[in-house]
Amino acid sequence: MKKYLLFISLISLMVCCSTKKPSVEEEAVVSIQFNADSAYAFCAAQCDFGPRVMNSDAHEKCGAWIQQKFQQYGYQVEMQKADLKGYNGTILKSTNIIAKAPSQKERAGGAIFICAHWDSRPWADNDPDSTNWRKPVMAANDGASGVAVMLELARLIQQHDSLNIAVDFICFDAEDWGIPQWDQTGDGTDSWALGSQYWAKSFTSNPSPYQYAILLDMVGGQGAKFYQESYSLQKASAIVEKVWRAANAAGYGSFFPMKEGGGVTDDHIPVNDVANIPCIDIINCYPDCPQGSFGPTWHTIYDDMQHIDKNTLQAVGQTLVQLIYNE
Numbered sequence: 001m002k003k004y005l006l007f008i009s010l011i012s013l014m015v016c017c018s019t020k021k022p023s024v025e026e027e028a029v030v031s032i033q034f035n036a037d038s039a040y041a042f043c044a045a046q047c048d049f050g051p052r053v054m055n056s057d058a059h060e061k062c063g064a065w066i067q068q069k070f071q072q073y074g075y076q077v078e079m080q081k082a083d084l085k086g087y088n089g090t091i092l093k094s095t096n097i098i099a100k101a102p103s104q105k106e107r108a109g110g111a112i113f114i115c116a117h118w119d120s121r122p123w124a125d126n127d128p129d130s131t132n133w134r135k136p137v138m139a140a141n142d143g144a145s146g147v148a149v150m151l152e153l154a155r156l157i158q159q160h161d162s163l164n165i166a167v168d169f170i171c172f173d174a175e176d177w178g179i180p181q182w183d184q185t186g187d188g189t190d191s192w193a194l195g196s197q198y199w200a201k202s203f204t205s206n207p208s209p210y211q212y213a214i215l216l217d218m219v220g221g222q223g224a225k226f227y228q229e230s231y232s233l234q235k236a237s238a239i240v241e242k243v244w245r246a247a248n249a250a251g252y253g254s255f256f257p258m259k260e261g262g263g264v265t266d267d268h269i270p271v272n273d274v275a276n277i278p279c280i281d282i283i284n285c286y287p288d289c290p291q292g293s294f295g296p297t298w299h300t301i302y303d304d305m306q307h308i309d310k311n312t313l314q315a316v317g318q319t320l321v322q323l324i325y326n327e
Contacts, residue, residue, distance in 0.1 A: 027249050030325040032160050034317035035152060036310040042069070042148035043140055043220060043313075044305050051120040051136035052143065054092040054174055059119065063095050066118060066147060066171055073154040074102035075169070082198050087179040087191035096195050097171035099154065102161075109165035109327045111209050114153065114320065115279075116146025116216040117175030117195065117267055125180040126292065126299035133182060138304045141284075141297060145220030145308065147171055149317050156321065165211075165327045172196040172267050196267035200274035212239045213279035215268040219316040221295050222309040224284040226316070227261030232280035234263075235272045239280045243323055247315070250322040255315040261285045262293065282316060 045065070050058040067077050080096040097118065101111070120139035124132045150169045157167060178192035190197065218224070226247075228240050247256035264283060271279035286295045297303040 036314035039148045039152040039313045042151045043144045046144040053122045070099040073158045075099040084194045094174040099169040101166035111166040113168040115170040118171040121176040141221045146216035197270045200270035203275040215281045217283040220308045227285040229281045230263035236278035246323040247319040250318045252315040
């Protein structure tokens, strides 16, 4: 998917983490339980379509399925379509899937949105076998896992509509068409996160209805840890503190170390910089992984359901349940 550090060294910044002290503030533990089995099934259902590469039949069919699932849970869905230009001039038939909270009543706590990208990387250009570099990525973790967590949250919200806030969901498209590692001719500037760039430029609400936003990226991998992403700390440190406190309260603090990771180019950048909505990135970090800080399956043919862990999905999902039901 995308991600190159905004700083000089990807590896060194992800490895060199500065310890942060946990907050002593406590909050009530939410009894509503996130269902990791359900989230896992949502992840598998997306992969059943095949790689959701831009301009493919699998991409179109999966987008329609995601729309139908949010509608099933009472959400009003807008399919924001746009023709976007890839790094090499390819026109990408993009669709941002925007699911609005079913209740239109005023919520005492306002509104937030949770987002993830739903497209697949067209090229497994980080695969250890160079013969796989031009094969598409199944994107079970790098794409489907974030959408799966959001769908399960939407299902839970329909069953337990006691929130003080409205929770919208956005599935960003065309996130993973960034310039491949083997290509030295294309223009890599802003070639990642094209769907969120488009959404942010089209977002004109003033004032914004959203207090903040949370991006989910690669939230189902085996052995995943979620360090505090640097750009999130820079732009929305209070939201980082809020989410990591929720993880501790929910019993998943071991998945959310109180340590700073590196900064990554991801969908939260235009949400912060263009739409002016504080947005953090919950994204896996493997500081000691020899294949790279995004883990052993990132941009490889091994990003499949065999490498999805229900425990990771549970940790992220329950953290978000803890967060939204305490707002």
